[in-house]
Amino acid sequence: MVIVVDCGLLISPVDNRDKITIVNMTIFPSGTMNQPTSLHFLGAGVAAHVYALVARDVLGPHSLHITMLDRTHDVPDRTLCVWGSSSSSISAAAVAQWKYVRLGYGDQSIALDLGSMVYSQYTAASIRALADERLVVSREIGNATGPSPEASVSLDSCDRGVDLFPATISLLQHFRGWRIRTSRAIFDMEVATMMDFRVDQSHGVCFVYVLPYANNEALVECTVFSTSIWDAEQYEARLKDYIANIIGTSGYEIIATEVGVIPMTDRVPERLHGPSWIGIGTAGGLTKPTTGYTVARCVRDAERMMEAYQRTGEFAVPAPPPGRFRWYDKLLLRIIRDEPQEVPSILWTLFSRNPIEKILRFLDEETSITDEVQIFWSLPWRPFLRAIIRG
Numbered sequence: 028m029v030i031v032v033d034c035g036l037l038i039s040p041v042d043n044r045d046k047i048t049i050v051n052m053t054i055f056p057s058g059t060m061n062q063p064t065s066l067h068f069l070g071a072g073v074a075a076h077v078y079a080l081v082a083r084d085v086l087g088p089h090s091l092h093i094t095m096l097d098r099t100h101d102v103p104d105r106t107l108c109v110w111g112s113s114s115s116s117i118s119a120a121a122v123a124q125w126k127y128v129r130l131g132y133g134d135q136s137i138a139l140d141l142g143s144m145v146y147s148q149y150t151a152a153s154i155r156a157l158a159d160e161r162l163v164v165s166r167e168i169g170n171a172t173g174p175s176p177e178a179s180v181s182l183d184s185c186d187r188g189v190d191l192f193p194a195t196i197s198l199l200q201h202f203r204g205w206r207i208r209t210s211r212a213i214f215d216m217e218v219a220t221m222m223d224f225r226v227d228q229s230h231g232v233c234f235v236y237v238l239p240y241a242n243n244e245a246l247v248e249c250t251v252f253s254t255s256i257w258d259a260e261q262y263e264a265r266l267k268d269y270i271a272n273i274i275g276t277s278g279y280e281i282i283a284t285e286v287g288v289i290p291m292t293d294r295v296p297e298r299l300h301g302p303s304w305i306g307i308g309t310a311g312g313l314t315k316p317t318t319g320y321t322v323a324r325c326v327r328d329a330e331r332m333m334e335a336y337q338r339t340g341e342f343a344v345p346a347p348p349p350g351r352f353r354w355y356d357k358l359l360l361r362i363i364r365d366e367p368q369e370v371p372s373i374l375w376t377l378f379s380r381n382p383i384e385k386i387l388r389f390l391d392e393e394t395s396i397t398d399e400v401q402i403f404w405s406l407p408w409r410p411f412l413r414a415i416i417r418g
């Protein structure tokens with residue numbers, strides 16, 4: 028650690044003698060002064076690039092030395108969406124943005140104004156490209172087995188299989204989507220469909236997600252919460268049905284396909300693997316069990332970690348959100364597992380009976396207990412009571 032005393036020279040107007048006055052005193056982590064802070068990433072996926080970009084903004088680009096070790100150079104073709112303000116360390120990597128989000132259930136659909144927020148889409152490649160533009164990253168290929176002794180901190184996106192709390196429920200969020208181009212202009216470019224439950228609900232909780240890129244082009248994705256993944260035909264039957272009956276067209280071509288699986292579990296992995304060896308990303312438990320959203324949580328976690336380092340000169344695991352949020356997730360996971368037929372109406376009620384901004388803060392685990400009482404009051408309570416009793 029280096030203590031810097033910032034001195035100002037004052038000329039006294041009374042006796043004209045020079046006086047040295049201490050204006051400011053700042054404590055710098057050792058890395059930010061003489062030698063750079065070195066961040067070593069085990070795994071160079073989405074989280075690694077997010078933490079590197081946040082470190083640049085908080086600590087400054089010239090004080091960083093960044094190394095990344097991954098078993099592959101390939102970047103997955105992955106669509107990543109995030110709600111929130113349009114100014115964060117990764118905002119410049121956004122490839123599309125929407126002002127409204129739509130939900131559908133039964134014979135209704137609503138478009139909700141996000142107000143000061145936006146729903147932004149990134150890709151794994153756009154986040155990596157931004158990091159390469161703003162930072163010098165030294166990349167290596169290989170199996171990442173342990174921390175680098177030379178680094179100030181080793182940030183690990185590889186699952187080390189060590190749990191703080193083992194899983195009591197393990198489900199999957201799995202999806203298959205088509206990027207389609209329609210013969211007519213039918214999409215509203217300002218509205219992203221977040222969850223439309225107006226599809227067959229047999230074999231798992233199922234909703235369709237629509238991200239329009241042009242008035243005749245969109246990603247239409249069939250997303251399922253269940254215990255096992257489906258055959259391609261099961262997703263495709265629902266996609267065809269949705270495009271024909273809800274979007275309302277038969278004239279389209281499929282220009283790309285996206286598939287994916289995200290774990291939905293109450294498992295909490297251990298994040299501190301050793302001194303200055305910290306788990307990040309999905310392996311660090313930053314995937315929200317009930318939604319799969321990870322990227323915004325990585326941005327916030329990285330901000331807390333880098334700001335604390337700037338203050339203290341030490342890298343540490345940021346404090347987790349209050350434990351009650353894990354309990355809420357566990358209850359919803361139990362309902363998804365035991366009473367999937369209840370889930371569409373619960374989620375529809377959640378969004379349609381509460382201000383959208385409050386629900387998004389709730390999903391970001393940033394609401395107060397008073398907010399949460401109001402939110403739970405608005406929901407059908409019987410499935411939650413049964414989930415509590417079942418344990």
Ligand SMILES: Cc1cc2nc3c(=O)[nH]c(=O)nc-3n(C[C@H](O)[C@H](O)[C@H](O)COP(=O)(O)OP(=O)(O)OC[C@H]3O[C@@H](n4cnc5c(N)ncnc54)[C@H](O)[C@@H]3O)c2cc1C
Nearest residue numbers: 070072073074097098107108171185287308309320321322
């Ligand atoms: C298809 C899909 C869509 C998603 N959509 C969203 C979304 O819209 N919004 C959102 O917030 N989240 C989303 N997620 C969840 C999450 O944001 C992503 O999974 C994200 O990629 C997680 O980042 P990560 O760095 O933890 O993992 P990854 O990006 O998977 O990176 C892990 C890296 O570690 C490397 N690695 C692993 N083990 C080793 C080893 N032993 N040695 C060397 N390298 C190793 C891998 O090769 C990989 O490059 C999505 C996930 C998927 C699968």
